[in-house]
Amino acid sequence: MATASSLSIEQLQKLWNTKYLSVVAGVNNLPKFVLKTSTSSCEIYLHGAHVTSFKINSNENLFMSEKSAFQENKAIRGGIPLIWPQFGPGKIQTHGFARNLDWDVNKALVDEKAQSVQIEFFLKSSEATDKILGVSSEFIVFYRVTLHPDFLDLEYEVKNTSQQNTMEFQLAFHTYYSISDIKNVHVLGLKGREYIDKMKNMEKKKENRKEVTIDQEVDSVYLNVIPTQGGSSYQPLQLVDTQKKTSVTLTYDYQSIPDVVVWNPWIEKSKKMEDFGDEEYHKMICIEIGVINNPVKLSPNQTFQTKHSILPTNSSSSSL
Numbered sequence: 317m318a319t320a321s322s323l324s325i326e327q328l329q330k331l332w333n334t335k336y337l338s339v340v341a342g343v344n345n346l347p348k349f350v351l352k353t354s355t356s357s358c359e360i361y362l363h364g365a366h367v368t369s370f371k372i373n374s375n376e377n378l379f380m381s382e383k384s385a386f387q388e389n390k391a392i393r394g395g396i397p398l399i400w401p402q403f404g405p406g407k408i409q410t411h412g413f414a415r416n417l418d419w420d421v422n423k424a425l426v427d428e429k430a431q432s433v434q435i436e437f438f439l440k441s442s443e444a445t446d447k448i449l450g451v452s453s454e455f456i457v458f459y460r461v462t463l464h465p466d467f468l469d470l471e472y473e474v475k476n477t478s479q480q481n482t483m484e485f486q487l488a489f490h491t492y493y494s495i496s497d498i499k500n501v502h503v504l505g506l507k508g509r510e511y512i513d514k515m516k517n518m519e520k521k522k523e524n525r526k527e528v529t530i531d532q533e534v535d536s537v538y539l540n541v542i543p544t545q546g547g548s549s550y551q552p553l554q555l556v557d558t559q560k561k562t563s564v565t566l567t568y569d570y571q572s573i574p575d576v577v578v579w580n581p582w583i584e585k586s587k588k589m590e591d592f593g594d595e596e597y598h599k600m601i602c603i604e605i606g607v608i609n610n611p612v613k614l615s616p617n618q619t620f621q622t623k624h625s626i627l628p629t630n631s632s633s634s635s636l
C-alpha cells in the first residue's frame with residue numbers, strides 16, 4: 317500500500333475527505349488534515365503528525381512561530397511537536413525523530429453522538445529510523461487525535477513488535493500555548509513538586525510557588541506531577557491567562573506520563589533560534605507533558621499506551 321506521504325493532496329482527499337475531515341495543502345504544499353466539529357477545529361500536518369491549530373469558537377489555543385520551517389527533516393516550530401523516542405539531547409538527534417518524519421494515516425472515525433472526530437496516524441520502524449538509531453529496531457506507534465466540541469484528546473501507543481529486544485524511550489507532547497503576553501500568565505498545579513532546573517546545571521529544586529510565573533529564561537522538568545485526587549489541596553495543572561481571562565486545564569495519564577516541562581526561551585535564546593522570532597517569547601509558553609525522568613522500558617511484544625487532554629475554559633468556569 318502507498319504511504320500517505322507518497323500520495324498527492326488530491327489522492328489523500330479522495331481517501332479521507334468527509335463532512336468533518338478534509339485534506340488541504342498547508343505551507344509549502346505539505347498535506348494538512350483539518351478536523352471540524354460544530355464549535356471546534358484542529359489542523360494536523362502529516363509531517364510529524366504535528367497539530368498546528370486547535371480552536372474553540374474561533375479562539376486559537378496554540379502558538380505557531382511565524383518563522384517556522386515546514387521542511388523535510390525539520391520540526392515545525394509551535395503547535396504540538398511529538399517528542400519521541402528521546403527527550404532533549406542524547407544518543408540521537410535532540411528530541412528524537414517523531415517530529416521530523418512523515419507519518420501515515422490509519423483511520424478516521426466520527427462519533428455523531430459525542431459530536432467528535434478522530435484521526436489515527438502511525439509511524440513504523442523503517443530503514444530511516446534504523447539509520448537514525450544506529451541499530452535495527454521494530455516498533456509501530458499509533459497517535460490518535462480526537463477533536464471534541466470543547467476539548468482535544470491526544471493518545472499515544474507504542475508497540476514493541478520485536479520478538480527479542482526490549483526498547484527504551486522517553487515521550488513528550490511539547491505543546492506551545494498561545495498567550496496574550498508572558499507577563500500575564502501563570503501555571504497552577506506545580507506547588508510542592510520537585511523539579512530539575514536545566515538553567516542551573518540540572519539542580520534539583522522544590523517548587524514553592526502556587527502560581528508559577530516567568531520573567532526570565534525557564535527550562536524546568538517537574539517530576540511526578542500527580543495531583544492528589546479529591547484532597548483539599550487538589551489543583552489540576554492549569555495555564556491561566558489573566559488578560560485574556562482564559563485558562564487551559566491539562567489532564568494526563570499520571571501513571572505513564574508524570575513529568576511536566578515548563579519552557580520559555582526568553583530574550584537571548586529566542587535570538588539564537590533561527591526558526592523563532594526575536595519577540596515571539598512574549599506570545600508563547602510550552603507546557604510539555606511526558607515521561608522524561610524514568611524512560612519507559614518496553615519488553616518484546618509489549619504495548620505502552622497513554623493519553624493527554626487539553627481543555628480550554630473561559631473566565632466563567634476557570635479559577636481566575
Ligand SMILES: O=P(O)(O)OC[C@H]1O[C@H](O)[C@H](O)[C@@H](O)[C@@H]1O
Binds near residue numbers: 578604
Ligand atoms: O529547539 P527544540 O529542539 O525544539 O527544543 C526547544 C526546547 O524544548 C524543551 O522544552 C527543552 O526542555 C529545552 O531545553 C529546549 O530548548
